[in-house]
Amino acid sequence: xxxxxxxxxxxxxxxxxxxxxxxxxxxxxxxxxxxxxxxxxxxxxxxxxxxxxxxxxxxxxxxxxxxxxxxxxxxxxxxxxxxxxxxxxxxxxxxxxxxxxxxxxxxxxxxxxxxxxxxxxxxxxxxxxxxxxxxxxxxxxxxxxxxxxxxxxxxxxxxxxxxxxxxxxxxxxxxxxxxxxxxxxxxxxxxxxxxxxxxxxxxxxxxx
Ligand SMILES: [Zn+2]
Ligand SMILES: [Zn+2]
Numbered sequence: 469x470x471x472x473x474x475x476x477x478x479x480x481x482x483x484x485x486x487x488x489x490x491x492x493x494x495x496x497x498x499x500x501x502x503x504x505x506x507x508x509x510x511x512x513x514x515x516x517x518x519x520x521x522x523x524x525x526x527x528x529x530x531x532x533x534x535x536x537x538x539x540x541x542x543x544x545x546x547x548x549x550x551x552x553x554x555x556x557x558x559x560x561x562x563x564x565x566x567x568x569x570x571x572x573x574x575x576x577x578x579x580x581x582x583x584x585x586x587x588x589x590x591x592x593x594x595x596x597x598x599x600x601x602x603x604x605x606x607x608x609x610x611x612x613x614x615x616x617x618x619x620x621x622x623x624x625x626x627x628x629x630x631x632x633x634x635x636x637x638x639x640x641x642x643x644x645x646x647x648x649x650x651x652x653x654x655x656x657x658x659x660x661x662x663x664x665x666x667x668x669x670x671x672x673x674x675x676x
Contacts, residue, residue: 489607491547499542504602508565508614509540510627512580513547515611516569519578519619524550528556528628531570535562555629570622577622580615 488502496502513532513553517523520531525548532550533539537559544550544567550557565584570577593601606614634643637658644658652662660666 475514487604487607492543492607495543495546498546499539502603503539504599504606505539506543507603507606508582509543509567510547511536511606511611511614512540512567512582513544513569515615515617516567516578516580517548519617520569520571520576521570525554525556528554530557531556531572531626533558533568533570533626535560535564535566535568537561538565540565540567546561549626558626568621570625574627575625577620577625579618579621581618583614583616 486497491514495506495510499506524530526635530548530550532544532548534544535555538602541557541559545552545557548569550569552559565582566579568577568579580590632645632647635646635649635656636642637644637649637660638655639657639661642658650659651657651664
């Protein structure tokens with residue numbers, strides 16, 4: 469803990485982009501703003517890609533498994549090319565700042581868990597200064613200390629994305645991937661109709 473006098477003398481960096489690494493800028497553009505969460509995702513991804521010796525994924529050769537749905541995940545998507553659409557970004561709703569990366573090339577994987585306790589909070593700063601200060605700390609701190617690192621943590625890689633046939637749900641009449649249909653009381657039902665998860669009006673069309 470710093471003495472109070474030293475804290476009040478501290479001048480935080482201006483929140484400009486001049487000192488940001490070039491490859492963080494497309495992450496900021498994609499995400500919409502610069503924030504500490506995005507930078508945590510940036511640092512985790514850079515460290516993992518370096519550790520696995522890999523570049524951005526054109527296809528599905530790289531897999532990312534994220535255990536949160538925070539700002540950080542946008543940096544993961546931009547830097548790795550692992551996206552929801554390609555099916556090589558998996559979301560586990562664990563509420564943890566943890567990121568696992570794996571490569572199909574040699575089956576290697578690494579899990580990084582963020583260790584926020586390493587960054588002391590600048591309590592005496594206004595909020596916008598604190599954000600800038602935290603971002604600067606994250607970008608300049610030794611990345612090996614920012615994260616708890618577990619190498620080769622996956623015993624099995626997730627399967628590649630597949631195309632499945634689609635069939636009609638007997639309740640809403642919408643085409644649904646066959647693997648997401650369940651038969652209940654002899655009716656083939658989609659997940660939305662089974663669980664009533666979406667507040668959607670009935671699809672019945674009224675005659676004009
Ligand atoms: Zn954000
Ligand atoms: Zn349905």
